[in-house]
Amino acid sequence: MSTNPRFDPNFTPYVVNAMGPGTPERARVILGSLITHIHDFAREVELTPAEWMLGVEFINSIGKISTPIRNECHRICDVIGLESLVDEIANKIVTEKGESPTSNVILGPFWSPNAPFRALGDSIIQDPNPNGQVTYMHGVLTDMETASANGQYDFQDPNQSENNLRGKFRSNEKGEFYWYCYHPTPYSLPTDGPAGVLLNLMDRSPMRPAHIHLMITHPDYATVINQIYPSDDPHLDIDSVFAVKDDLVVDFKPKTDDPKATLDLNYPVTMALKKHHPNPNSAPPVSSFERAQQKL
């Protein structure tokens, strides 16, 4: 705890200890730590009433702009790196032998559970765009330890467009997957709300590098949720949501033997058995306040 002798050292423990005996134990741990850190922050910077009220109105503005399809607080958390950090805490897998599977990164606020199942080899492009560079994307799923193929995976590829460029695929018995998609395009976070205010205040770019979202599930293996980024994207070092990791940067190569595609992307995925995962049955974040509340 940051201790400035000007301030009452008993105040924060008094507030934390005001929690009653009916507080669930995990809530007591989380709220006790959160309240302590918020108090330490306020003392550390000697937060003024005007600055505090700025924060109050900023937080009020987050909920005001949010809707069932716009989760502004999720976005704010991405901008301050919190979703990336929570993802690291939940999903970091390193075995005693130092092996690690394909990295996880954040799910982001654009995921939709409604992506349709498609056949292997199909395209996720429903509404063709004349500027799009069609890519034949393919790879194989391997086990972190044995490097053998594993079949029967479900796939989700959520992308930022709402009714297009999404799909679920099931790999074949060799663990192979392949489909057509576009080379992705960099985009800006929406800046018309509190996230834009915060990014502007921090003199930061709202851009995200181009990316393809992937979610790979299997009954025996830890779910991989990640995003992959073209190696020539100029925003790799300034991703506004801190979700680039080295092993997620990929090379798109020219393809000349396929009339349906001009680019080729080979993306092998390494998975880890659930036993290696710190939270093997953790689901991706749910966005239902009520459901999560019941679990706490």
Next chain:
Amino acid sequence: MSTNPRFDPNFTPYVVNAMGPGTPERARVILGSLITHIHDFAREVELTPAEWMLGVEFINSIGKISTPIRNECHRICDVIGLESLVDEIANKIVTEKGESPTSNVILGPFWSPNAPFRALGDSIIQDPNPNGQVTYMHGVLTDMETASANGQYDFQDPNQSENNLRGKFRSNEKGEFYWYCYHPTPYSLPTDGPAGVLLNLMDRSPMRPAHIHLMITHPDYATVINQIYPSDDPHLDIDSVFAVKDDLVVDFKPKTDDPKATLDLNYPVTMALKKHHPNPNSAPPVSSFERAQQKL
């Protein structure tokens, strides 16, 4: 910083250092500290994705229920003791000789700038309530160091009712003030929003002890914003917003010589010259996001 060796020690500095050169210096200090504390909190409790998403939806719900006359984030800050702490940081006055004036406590979310000026001796009761105990409240303003009277103060007494029980008074040339008001009544914070969810989760009472709000201003003296509490109130030790201080607990006494009142309250106020105040020209918190933003 809490350091769990499982997690990348470079991530938080990377996020903080992403702030660009155009970030105002004070914003850099505040946001750097806030981001670091939020990250430390997440690592310390190993926040799960589901718990994080609970927090996301909780924060979204704060803004959704807020209106120009209901500031739910202000209330949440009160519930976690943050407004009390910010008030302590801004207003704590202790001279080298150990003298201290009447305590400040939080303004609270119910303050209105629209209270009308009233003549000394008037009543702030506009709408009489048959259950109310009318009190003759009086006192004198004295200087912390000289104990001499000082005239020409402005007063504001904001109370929780919207168009009643508020008033501004100007003390006389001896620093005396007197008016009629009600003995105050304890009340519950509104529990139909996120503050209620949080209090319920923490197994805490939503009650505040009965109180009278005071704001005392003078050109040469530090503004006093406080609340005073009847000594027999049962909620003094469980105030849901942590705003009770010993010198703010007062005794209401029977009054038999005044047909207009059944109780007497003598409340002397000790003020400090602005030179003793750490932030002598600090205004009470403004609730305008736009104005505060310009100042940061």
